[in-house]
Amino acid sequence: MSTIKKVEQQMEDTLDAVRREFAAIRTGKATPALLDTVRVEAYGSRLPLNQVATVSTPEPSLLVVQPFDKSLIPEVEKGIMQADLGLNPANDGTVIRVPVPSLNEERRREMVRLLSKNAEEGRVSIRHARREGNDEVKERVKEGELSDDEGRRAMDEIQKLTDQYIGKIDSMMESKEKEIMTV
Numbered sequence: 001m002s003t004i005k006k007v008e009q010q011m012e013d014t015l016d017a018v019r020r021e022f023a024a025i026r027t028g029k030a031t032p033a034l035l036d037t038v039r040v041e042a043y044g045s046r047l048p049l050n051q052v053a054t055v056s057t058p059e060p061s062l063l064v065v066q067p068f069d070k071s072l073i074p075e076v077e078k079g080i081m082q083a084d085l086g087l088n089p090a091n092d093g094t095v096i097r098v099p100v101p102s103l104n105e106e107r108r109r110e111m112v113r114l115l116s117k118n119a120e121e122g123r124v125s126i127r128h129a130r131r132e133g134n135d136e137v138k139e140r141v142k143e144g145e146l147s148d149d150e151g152r153r154a155m156d157e158i159q160k161l162t163d164q165y166i167g168k169i170d171s172m173m174e175s176k177e178k179e180i181m182t183v
Helices: 002-024 070-082 105-142 148-181
Strands: 039-042 045-048 053-059 062-067 096-099
Touching: 002 105, 002 148, 039 070, 062 070, 070 096, 105 148
Parallel strands: none
Antiparallel strands: 039 045, 053 062, 062 096
């Protein structure tokens, strides 16, 4: 049934979006995803950092950014500073080292609040997909495309998908929260 496939695709897209949001939330560990929001002024336009440099994590509390073009080092450094991530990049002429400070208790709690907000937005989006799917099924039953039983089965299937995807968001949040609160 196309309605169920469509609903499942919407829920999968929401899950991917939540995953990306969670990856950008800072924990005590350095991950290249921390710099995903950084834009760099290069070649006459603002480009995402990953299009002008490679980002690696040689150790848990350090990011190393290596621009493809050495002349962009000052611009990359400026982009990291302007991204307002609370990071202080330092360049040595060939690469930019970005130490990731460990989070204090207050900052950790703030990150968990942000995490909860993102998770709730994901849950709302999943429920929205469920409502759209249910409305479409009801419409198809009303038009006689589906019998009442088929409509009920489709709506049950959509509810199962909703529970499954909300569960996935909850478990992702739980593990990310553990990661943030671990000192």
